Structures are given as C-alpha cells and as structure tokens.
Amino acid sequence: MSAAADAGIVVVGASLAGLRGAEALRRNGYAGRLTLIGDEPHRPYDRPPLSKHVLSGELAPDATELPLLVALDADWRLGHAAVGLDRVARTIRLADGAVLAYDRLLITTGAQARPWPAASSGALANIFTLRGRDDAAHLRAALARGPRRVLIVGAGLIGCEAASCCRDLGLPVTLLDPNPTPLARSLGTWIGGVIAECLKDSGVAFHPSARVLRFEGDASGRVVRADLADGRTIEADLVIVALGATRATDWLRDAGLMADAGGVTCDGACRVLAADGTTCPDIYAAGDVARWPNPLYGGRLVSVEHWGNAVAQGAHAARNMVAPAEDQHGYDHLPAFWSSQFGINIKAVGLSEGADSVAIVQGSRASRRFLAVYGRAGRSIAAVSFDQARWLPAYAEAIMAGSPYPPIRDASDQGRFATREPGFPPPRAASHADEARHV
Incomplete structure (x- = not known):
C-alpha cells in the first residue's frame, strides 16, 4: 500500500x-x-x-x-x-x-488577475487589480478617499461593472479598451455598442481602440497619468487594471x-x-x-x-x-453568466465565440431591452438578454438541442427581425498593453 x-x-x-x-x-x-x-x-x-x-x-x-x-x-x-x-x-x-x-x-x-507589468510602471501606488476579496477591500478603501479621476484599463465584464459602480459613487471615470466597443470579444461590436451608449449616457469617458504603453508616477511613487500608444496622455490618480485573468x-x-x-x-x-x-x-x-x-x-x-x-x-x-x-459521466455544461451595470441586467447563455451571425429576436436595440441570438453555420450557439430574459430559458434549451439558427420564430411577442454579422474583432496576439481577456 x-x-x-x-x-x-x-x-x-x-x-x-x-x-x-x-x-x-x-x-x-x-x-x-x-x-x-x-x-x-x-x-x-x-x-x-x-x-x-x-x-x-x-x-x-x-x-x-x-x-x-x-x-x-x-x-x-x-x-x-x-x-x-x-x-x-x-x-x-x-x-x-x-x-x-x-x-x-x-x-x-x-x-x-492579469497584473500590469512592473517594467511598465505597474509597481506604482494606486494601481489595482480586482479578483480576490482583499483586492476588493483595498480598492474600496481607495475609492472611498475620493480620487479625482479613475482610469479603468479593459472594458470586459469587470471593467464595465467597476465603471458603473464608480459612476454610482459620483467619481469621474475614464475607460480604455483596445477593442472598438466594450465586451467586443464576448458579444461583438454591434451588441457591445449598446454598452458604449450606456457609458456615454452615464458620464464615463470611453476611449475605444486605445492602448496603454506605460504609467507615470509622481515623486512619491503614486500614479498620475497613462501614456497611450497614439501619443495621448490620460490623467488619473487611481487605476484599475481589468485585462482578464x-x-x-x-x-x-x-x-x-x-x-x-x-x-x-x-x-x-x-x-x-x-x-x-x-x-x-x-x-x-x-x-x-x-x-x-x-x-x-x-x-x-x-x-x-x-x-x-x-x-x-x-x-x-x-x-x-x-x-x-x-x-464516469461526461460533463456537458451550457455556460451562462449575468452582469448588472448602468441599470441594465445582462444575462447570457452559450458560447458566442466563432458566431457568424446575430439577430435581435425580442425587443429592440434602440430601447436597450432585447434578446439577441448568435448563430454559427446555421446553428444557434448563444443568446444574450438586456432586461429581456423571459425567453432566455427557451433559447438555452434550443442551443443545447443544436437547433437551427434562429430556433424560435413567430413567438407571440416577436416582431420582424434581420440577421447581421456580430462584429467580433479579429484575433491578435495578447499582451499587457493591447489585449483584454473577456469572458
């Protein structure tokens, strides 16, 4: 033995x-x-x-x-x-x-959490990541001190939720992302554009397609600004790095x-x-x-x-x-997540990666209350709702069954809809300065 x-x-x-x-x-x-x-x-x-x-x-x-x-x-x-x-x-x-x-x-x-490299001034004071309980406690204490300008790098779920929270606290916020819209890699730019509109309406200064090269600090070693790849600088006395994990x-x-x-x-x-x-x-x-x-x-x-x-x-x-x-039983879980930000409850099922089409099948993009379905090669692979989750369980069942895209037509509260490309950004090599991992 x-x-x-x-x-x-x-x-x-x-x-x-x-x-x-x-x-x-x-x-x-x-x-x-x-x-x-x-x-x-x-x-x-x-x-x-x-x-x-x-x-x-x-x-x-x-x-x-x-x-x-x-x-x-x-x-x-x-x-x-x-x-x-x-x-x-x-x-x-x-x-x-x-x-x-x-x-x-x-x-x-x-x-x-993926940290900002110390070689690019990631060791400066007041640069935070948010993954664990202690991270949240330290960041909460820093936000309670009332920073003049919060800079968030990465517009994935964590970055957007943090931006929403900071605005609720009345703090000025700038949000940078290497992609054209928030959540572009998980939802595509067409749906992600809805979040961009929410950012604007809430007073967040959103800079799409922006890459941070380095942070600069003052004589005391506290962060004061970010230098961007296009030559611009963004003033900030608190930075949240939300570049995935x-x-x-x-x-x-x-x-x-x-x-x-x-x-x-x-x-x-x-x-x-x-x-x-x-x-x-x-x-x-x-x-x-x-x-x-x-x-x-x-x-x-x-x-x-x-x-x-x-x-x-x-x-x-x-x-x-x-x-x-x-x-031994096989594991066939259908992924699902939710997020609350800018007064909107977002819920999603399935994996949208590789989708070649998307359609809003309930509600409307303009109202910011809708349900969108993603398809790939004629099959439904994912769905996301913005304050419109009534039909989401039905679409989850259709995705698990491998139903055609889109799987549900002529529902009682369903209008006419059209299919379009989701607008996912092209893949590129990940680095600390240009790629956020979105879930």
Whole structure:
C-alpha cells in the first residue's frame, strides 16, 4: 500500500468550485479524510459581489463568505498556496514547506488577475487589480478617499461593472479598451455598442481602440497619468487594471500535466490529462482552471469563468471521483453568466465565440431591452438578454438541442427581425498593453 493510500482526498483551491466539490463528495457518500488547501487566509467566498456591492460599500468584504451546505468535517489549510505536485509520490508541497499526501486530488485553483507589468510602471501606488476579496477591500478603501479621476484599463465584464459602480459613487471615470466597443470579444461590436451608449449616457469617458504603453508616477511613487500608444496622455490618480485573468497553474509546472496559463486540460469526465495525453485516474479538475471538451460545441476544449460552471463542474467532478472507472459521466455544461451595470441586467447563455451571425429576436436595440441570438453555420450557439430574459430559458434549451439558427420564430411577442454579422474583432496576439481577456 502506498504512503498516500490513507491520505484521503485533497482539494487544492478553497474556491466556489472547491467548496461545492467537497460538499458533493460528502453527499455522494465519501466519509474519508478530506483536506482543503487555499492560498488566501479566507474561507471560500462569493466573487460576483466584489465588483458590484463591495466596491460600492453596500456589502462588507467579509460578508461574501459562502455558506456551508453540507457538514464537511474537513481539514482546512488556508493561507499557504500549493507550490508543487509530485504525481509519483502523490504529494503536494505548500509554500510554508509542508508536504501533504493524497489518494485522490481535485484541482480547483481558479484564475488570477492579469497584473500590469512592473517594467511598465505597474509597481506604482494606486494601481489595482480586482479578483480576490482583499483586492476588493483595498480598492474600496481607495475609492472611498475620493480620487479625482479613475482610469479603468479593459472594458470586459469587470471593467464595465467597476465603471458603473464608480459612476454610482459620483467619481469621474475614464475607460480604455483596445477593442472598438466594450465586451467586443464576448458579444461583438454591434451588441457591445449598446454598452458604449450606456457609458456615454452615464458620464464615463470611453476611449475605444486605445492602448496603454506605460504609467507615470509622481515623486512619491503614486500614479498620475497613462501614456497611450497614439501619443495621448490620460490623467488619473487611481487605476484599475481589468485585462482578464490567467489560470492558476504555475504550481503544476513540473507535474507532467497538460497545464498552462490557459488551464488544466481534462477529459470529458473532468479527469486531468498527463503531458503525454493519458488520463490521470486519481486527479480531477473543476471551475475556472479546468479546460475540457464540451460536447455541446463539438468537443472543442473550453474553459469557463462563470459562477454556475464552478458549482456544476465541482459537483460533477466530485461525483466521478467516488464512482468506479467504468461509471464516469461526461460533463456537458451550457455556460451562462449575468452582469448588472448602468441599470441594465445582462444575462447570457452559450458560447458566442466563432458566431457568424446575430439577430435581435425580442425587443429592440434602440430601447436597450432585447434578446439577441448568435448563430454559427446555421446553428444557434448563444443568446444574450438586456432586461429581456423571459425567453432566455427557451433559447438555452434550443442551443443545447443544436437547433437551427434562429430556433424560435413567430413567438407571440416577436416582431420582424434581420440577421447581421456580430462584429467580433479579429484575433491578435495578447499582451499587457493591447489585449483584454473577456469572458
């Protein structure tokens, strides 16, 4: 018997996916030793409120802790990140030097905010990222001091939500993005243009197709302006860098797994793949960090940074971890997300990447109350609603069924509609200065 045979199951990543996965282990009858490892000192907490209610001051950072839905009887190892994995010895090395054995392993380390490089003055004071609870607490304190001008770099979900929150607080805001509109890479420029109109109406100074080269500071080391690639300068005494995230996989660098900044590659049952493509039967992954072949999109490898996926995939991986090898279930989750910004509730289902057409099938773009459907090669692949979610569940079912595009015609409250190109920006190599990763 190996040294790890009685070590039980270890969950690396005290996240939403990790917590719900641990709870699912108990619900599925696992009664053995259970250990949860987290790099932050906090118990698992909810991230969506951080860029909304926490920044606004409506919610204290420590009020975001997730409830325990099942009695875990677990050993919590918080505040010490995993820094290495030895698959042969079945051990995990922590930052404090501790070495923990495991019998089975669930990886739920999630993602980390892409920082601005120190070489481009990213080490100046008052430059923030927003990913974790401490990030939100520090940023909230800085916003409460009343900066003269907030500059946000990146108009994805986090950047737009932060801009909306800052305007609600009465703070002057400038928002820069390398793309022609906000959310261009996830919604396309035609739908993204609606957000651009909202930005303008709310008083946000939006600069599309803008790239920051560097930040400049004063004698005290505090940021005072940004230098743009086109020669312009933007004054700011507080900067929020919202350029997406990279998956937290550095600790797996020498583990011999298919793991990189884009995630940990899994098979359809959430089992992690070794570098040679073989399955690791004792290691699973779930949540933001997992990259798996989604059968709803032709088996294409996808990774999804959405709340619902973290919950569902954590539970699915846990179920498979305690099931026999011959009873491994495939994971076919339909991605979904929501965002609240500028008084609009945005909800989306599916993956719009690769869409060649889009149509507003309910409401109108002019009213900013509508439901739009995305198609690819004649099939419906995604849908998004702006304050018009009544039909969204029906479109979600149609997308999962692989229905033609658009799948629903002649609905009782549906007018005439036309199809057009979504307007996705062309792909380009990512860098800190010109590319935001949008979800």
